[in-house]
Amino acid sequence: MVTIYDIAKRANVSPMTVSRYINQSGYMSEETKRKVEKAIDELGYVPNLNARSLISKKTKILSLLITDITNPFFTKVARGAEDKAKQLGYQILLSNTDENMSKESDYIETVLATRVDGVLLAPAGDESVKNLKRLRKHHIPFVLIDREIQGIDCDLILGDSYEGARKLTEHLLQQGHRKIAMLNGPAHISTARERKRGYEETLKLADIRIDQRWISEINFKKDDAHAAIEQFLSLDRKDRPTAIFAANNFIAVSAIHALRNHGVKVPDEMTIVCFDDIDPYTNTSPYLTAASASQPAYDYGYMGIQFLIERIEGKAPASYRRIELSPEMHFATTESILK
Amino acid sequence: MVTIYDIAKRANVSPMTVSRYINQSGYMSEETKRKVEKAIDELGYVPNLNARSLISKKTKILSLLITDITNPFFTKVARGAEDKAKQLGYQILLSNTDENMSKESDYIETVLATRVDGVLLAPAGDESVKNLKRLRKHHIPFVLIDREIQGIDCDLILGDSYEGARKLTEHLLQQGHRKIAMLNGPAHISTARERKRGYEETLKLADIRIDQRWISEINFKKDDAHAAIEQFLSLDRKDRPTAIFAANNFIAVSAIHALRNHGVKVPDEMTIVCFDDIDPYTNTSPYLTAASASQPAYDYGYMGIQFLIERIEGKAPASYRRIELSPEMHFATTESILK
DNA sequence: TATTATTCTGTTATCGATAACATATTTTAA
DNA sequence: TTAAAATATGTTATCGATAACAGAATAATA
Numbered sequence: 001m002v003t004i005y006d007i008a009k010r011a012n013v014s015p016m017t018v019s020r021y022i023n024q025s026g027y028m029s030e031e032t033k034r035k036v037e038k039a040i041d042e043l044g045y046v047p048n049l050n051a052r053s054l055i056s057k058k059t060k061i062l063s064l065l066i067t068d069i070t071n072p073f074f075t076k077v078a079r080g081a082e083d084k085a086k087q088l089g090y091q092i093l094l095s096n097t098d099e100n101m102s103k104e105s106d107y108i109e110t111v112l113a114t115r116v117d118g119v120l121l122a123p124a125g126d127e128s129v130k131n132l133k134r135l136r137k138h139h140i141p142f143v144l145i146d147r148e149i150q151g152i153d154c155d156l157i158l159g160d161s162y163e164g165a166r167k168l169t170e171h172l173l174q175q176g177h178r179k180i181a182m183l184n185g186p187a188h189i190s191t192a193r194e195r196k197r198g199y200e201e202t203l204k205l206a207d208i209r210i211d212q213r214w215i216s217e218i219n220f221k222k223d224d225a226h227a228a229i230e231q232f233l234s235l236d237r238k239d240r241p242t243a244i245f246a247a248n249n250f251i252a253v254s255a256i257h258a259l260r261n262h263g264v265k266v267p268d269e270m271t272i273v274c275f276d277d278i279d280p281y282t283n284t285s286p287y288l289t290a291a292s293a294s295q296p297a298y299d300y301g302y303m304g305i306q307f308l309i310e311r312i313e314g315k316a317p318a319s320y321r322r323i324e325l326s327p328e329m330h331f332a333t334t335e336s337i338l339k
Numbered sequence: 340m341v342t343i344y345d346i347a348k349r350a351n352v353s354p355m356t357v358s359r360y361i362n363q364s365g366y367m368s369e370e371t372k373r374k375v376e377k378a379i380d381e382l383g384y385v386p387n388l389n390a391r392s393l394i395s396k397k398t399k400i401l402s403l404l405i406t407d408i409t410n411p412f413f414t415k416v417a418r419g420a421e422d423k424a425k426q427l428g429y430q431i432l433l434s435n436t437d438e439n440m441s442k443e444s445d446y447i448e449t450v451l452a453t454r455v456d457g458v459l460l461a462p463a464g465d466e467s468v469k470n471l472k473r474l475r476k477h478h479i480p481f482v483l484i485d486r487e488i489q490g491i492d493c494d495l496i497l498g499d500s501y502e503g504a505r506k507l508t509e510h511l512l513q514q515g516h517r518k519i520a521m522l523n524g525p526a527h528i529s530t531a532r533e534r535k536r537g538y539e540e541t542l543k544l545a546d547i548r549i550d551q552r553w554i555s556e557i558n559f560k561k562d563d564a565h566a567a568i569e570q571f572l573s574l575d576r577k578d579r580p581t582a583i584f585a586a587n588n589f590i591a592v593s594a595i596h597a598l599r600n601h602g603v604k605v606p607d608e609m610t611i612v613c614f615d616d617i618d619p620y621t622n623t624s625p626y627l628t629a630a631s632a633s634q635p636a637y638d639y640g641y642m643g644i645q646f647l648i649e650r651i652e653g654k655a656p657a658s659y660r661r662i663e664l665s666p667e668m669h670f671a672t673t674e675s676i677l678k
Numbered sequence: 679t680a681t682t683a684t685t686c687t688g689t690t691a692t693c694g695a696t697a698a699c700a701t702a703t704t705t706t707a708a
Numbered sequence: 709t710t711a712a713a714a715t716a717t718g719t720t721a722t723c724g725a726t727a728a729c730a731g732a733a734t735a736a737t738a
Contacts, residue, residue: 003695019694019696020716022695027716048454048693051723053389054390054696075409096418357725366685391725687731690727690730695723696723699721700719702716703714
């Protein structure tokens with residue numbers, strides 16, 4: 001590999017002069033500039049960011065710690081994150097925790113060893129607090145997305161889960177549903193708790209008894225709804241829910257598949273509403289869900305990285321920011337259903 | 340930050356001894372081990388991979404250079420890549436080129452400066468040859484996925500585009516279609532050429548005249564099919580295609596949206612077949628495409644990283660491997676259509 | 679017992695870059 | 709004309725780790 005020393009020798013200057021040329025710092029005569037430039041061209045020099053990082057203590061690398069890149073929500077987050085990072089001269093390391101605390105802890109160790117400048121993360125659950133404290137202890141800035149962690153004060157980009165859940169549930173009520181099930185994520189994740197709160201309060205306000213057999217807690221993961229769906233279907237006809245509120249996209253899709261496997265037609269025989277988009281047909285026929293609360297996932301990533309870099313570069317306000325993005329409601333029209 | 344020097348001082352040994360403890364290398368007395376271990380625990384040492392990389396010339400970081408992580412095909416590639424990388428102790432840097440050569444070149448420079456150990460990439464097009472040569476010149480191992488580049492001999496993981504295209508086209512013929520359009524990707528991408536070859540040869544074998552007005556070349560990008568669809572729809576009823584072969588998932592989805600915007604019902608009034616899955620409903624009603632050639636995207640990433648690391652670690656065979664994965668055909672059944 | 683091999687630890691140099699300081703030359707201002 | 713400021717370049721130390729070499733102490737062998 002060609003180093004500044006090789007360039008220095010070839011150009012008959014000191015390595016420091018080469019360094020100055022590369023960084024456009026300090027004074028330099030036109031002639032020296034030309035000499036150095038020529039040597040760099042001839043030898044094909046490429047700076048070693050590694051060596052630079054060692055002394056500057058900045059890697060210009062960020063870590064994106066999400067639960068699963070194949071979840072379209074996080075795919076868009078990642079895209080937003082990468083776009084903003086590139087724009088500001090940073091690179092992104094990708095990690096999937098699979099909602100798994102020990103995997104998350106693993107990655108946190110790697111994050112520390114790699115000396116990334118900051119972390120954008122969607123915590124696996126409330127227990128993540130220990131990982132966040134570890135980052136804090138090592139002064140690694142981080143921004144949380146999608147999920148809040150009690151006892152950690154930090155920049156935060158969330159969706160309004162409560163409000164979205166209320167609207168989805170209200171929509172089902174308006175459609176005449178009274179037996180509404182909820183397929184929720186795990187209670188150790190803040191969004192799951194908020195969505196449940198929205199669901200329950202809406203039903204309570206409508207004076208509707210909540211049957212605990214209608215509430216199921218599974219993972220926010222691919223293909224996890226089958227057992228819960230069977231549970232619902234095993235109920236007596238009179239107790240069986242006529243609609244399901246799925247707490248995220250994966251749950252909704254899994255539920256739809258499970259229902260169809262059991263010969264239950266969606267939406268004819270079971271209405272589904274959910275958080276997140278179901279791409280690529282959101283709000284397009286053939287519709288799938290009667291309503292969805294679409295989150296601006298790209299912005300989560302884009303803003304998250306922006307906040308993170310501001311924090312890293314000391315340009316952020318002293319107090320932490322908490323952004324709550326409103327989900328955009330999509331309601332299937334009769335027309336889209338019929339078509 | 341705590342360094343091995345801090346540990347050394349605290350444990351009353353030399354830094355080299357600490358390094359030996361960390362790397363489990365050389366001889367070491369039990370007592371020294373205990374002392375070092377204790378100091379590490381007390382001070383909370385985290386190794387600096389950066390410093391290690393500087394001397395070892397290995398970063399344990401790989402670059403994943405794809406066109407767009409939001410394309411579900413590449414999302415799965417990324418997931419497969421990350422899984423394998425983690426398993427083998429590597430990290431993944433994510434980059435999106437957007438099928439854009441200058442962005443790709445940009446990233447290649449960053450790759451070189453970052454001293455990543457290798458690159459898994461889906462080249463933006465034939466012109467990528469210059470970027471690949473640049474990697475070669477700097478002895479950075481790379482593996483290509485999805486797209487082949489003439490004149491570059493390297494490990495390669497492809498889908499059988501020709502065969503998939505033949506089967507898709509044959510399916511349309513069997514369904515009775517005679518006016519079959521192709522919405523292809525750019526000719527400077529190998530998969531586009533191969534898919535076109537499959538399409539054309541199938542039609543030729545069936546003695547069907549190929550109307551050049553039915554062949555449109557657009558980008559393998561989101562939402563790029565609208566103009567081409569209008570072109571098709573502007574043809575006289577007798578010349579208008581009754582089916583469209585979309586060369587990838589993005590093109591198919593965009594085409595379906597465009598058709599619906601023009602009031603053309605899919606699939607009732609226009610049949611679509613395409614390469615890649617249309618998640619999350621592939622082969623599930625409500626169907627969208629009459630047939631699709633689904634590629635094992637996860638494996639592209641997983642195997643790609645495996646090959647790459649073998650190459651990096653000198654465990655790969657001397658001659659380059661060329662893997663051609665067969666797409667899995669999905670045909671919508673009458674039943675799924677009727678539902 | 680003398681000699682060689684094994685075990686254990688330390689010292690010095692190095693990876694590639696930059697910060698901090700030093701020196702020399704030229705320019706500007708007093 | 710001379711001191712001070714601006715320009716131009718070089719030297720040394722350092723970031724945090726490890727490779728290579730060296731020197732003890734102990735154990736094994738002849």
